[in-house]
Amino acid sequence: MSPGKTIEPLWWSLFSVGGVVAAFLVPVHIFLHGLALPLGWVNVSHARMLALVSHPLVKVYLFVLIALPLYHWAHRFRFILEDLGLHGFRAPIAVLCYGSAIVGTVATLWVLIRI
Amino acid sequence: MSEARPARPGLYYPKLPATWWLRRPGYVRFMLREVTCVFVAIFLVELLVIVYKIGQGPQVYADMVAKLQSPGWIVFHVVALAFALYHTITWFQATGVIQVVRVGDRQVPPPLVVAGNYVAWVVVSLFILYWLLVRS
Numbered sequence: 001m002s003p004g005k006t007i008e009p010l011w012w013s014l015f016s017v018g019g020v021v022a023a024f025l026v027p028v029h030i031f032l033h034g035l036a037l038p039l040g041w042v043n044v045s046h047a048r049m050l051a052l053v054s055h056p057l058v059k060v061y062l063f064v065l066i067a068l069p070l071y072h073w074a075h076r077f078r079f080i081l082e083d084l085g086l087h088g089f090r091a092p093i094a095v096l097c098y099g100s101a102i103v104g105t106v107a108t109l110w111v112l113i114r115i
Numbered sequence: 116m117s118e119a120r121p122a123r124p125g126l127y128y129p130k131l132p133a134t135w136w137l138r139r140p141g142y143v144r145f146m147l148r149e150v151t152c153v154f155v156a157i158f159l160v161e162l163l164v165i166v167y168k169i170g171q172g173p174q175v176y177a178d179m180v181a182k183l184q185s186p187g188w189i190v191f192h193v194v195a196l197a198f199a200l201y202h203t204i205t206w207f208q209a210t211g212v213i214q215v216v217r218v219g220d221r222q223v224p225p226p227l228v229v230a231g232n233y234v235a236w237v238v239v240s241l242f243i244l245y246w247l248l249v250r251s
Contacts, residue, residue, distance in 0.1 A: 022155045023206040027199045028240040030158055032247065033165055034192030038183035042248050046173040052247070053169050062166060066159045073156035080149050084133045087126075104160070111163055115170040 011075050011098065018072025025065050050115075059112045067105045074101040151202035154195040207232040 036042045052058050074097035081093050136142040168179040182188065211229035215222055 019202075019206055022152075022199070023203040024236050024239050025243070026155050026158065027196060027203055028243050029162060030192055030196045030199050032244070033162060034158065034183065034195065035189065038180055038189065044247060046169065046176050049169045049176065053166050062162075066163050069152075069155050069159055073152040076149050076152040077156075080146075080152075083136070083146075083149070085131065087128045104163075108163055111167045111170070115166070 011071070014068070014071035014101075015075035016072075018068040018070065018075075021064060022069040022072055026069065029065070053112075053115055059115070063108055063112055066108045067101075070101040070104040071098070074098045147198075147201065148205045151198040151205075154198040155202060158192075158195050158199070203236065207236070 032042075037044065053062065078093055078097040081097075082090065086093060136146040165176075165179060168175045183192075207229050210232055211225035214228060216228050217223065
């Protein structure tokens with residue numbers, strides 16, 4: 001990399017793509033899986049759920065839904081920690097945040113491929 | 116390629132207590148907006164666990180849903196939903212400012228861009244509900 005060049009723009013674009021995904025898709029899924037299904041407002045059989053998550057297109061959807069906002073989290077959480085005064089640990093914080101998102105991405109792939 | 120990068124110029128950090136964001140309502144709203152990402156991330160990890168449990172069979176999945184019926188989880192999901200909606204609202208608001216949409220030579224007024232986002236969001240959300248609950 002030439003002097004002054006960083007991979008910062010990559011994290012920024014993942015931040016915004018993940019932010020868009022989170023803004024559009026996460027509320028309805030929290031409502032569904034966190035409230036409507038456990039409280040019995042709606043009912044979806046296990047067979048239907050399994051058929052859905054086994055479908056290749058749904059797997060792609062779930063990958064986008066789960067993995068991309070993890071980078072959104074990583075980027076924001078990194079700056080929350082810095083805003084709270086942890087300036088002395090910029091590098092470890094960045095590694096920990098983006099690293100967690102990468103681990104989450106691998107875990108998501110693993111779960112989706114094995115179903 | 117391999118020459119050492121020049122040392123970053125010293126960055127200046129104002130000395131602030133960790134509670135600086137409690138000083139003004141605007142700062143609090145800023146911090147609340149930033150914290151939305153934590154709730155989103157926790158829920159997505161949880162969703163991944165749900166997907167995993169679906170793959171483990173009907174009983175494992177039923178146990179998972181039963182666990183999510185506990186008051187603690189319900190409260191968490193109400194709070195998480197509120198934060199997720201706050202993210203959606205603030206994100207669309209920012210989109211209206213950042214994303215310049217042009218039709219011909221004219222710029223679409225930002226409030227219209229924001230409104231378009233809301234319409235798209237409602238359509239997408241209803242479609243997901245329809246897909247999961249009604250179809251087949």
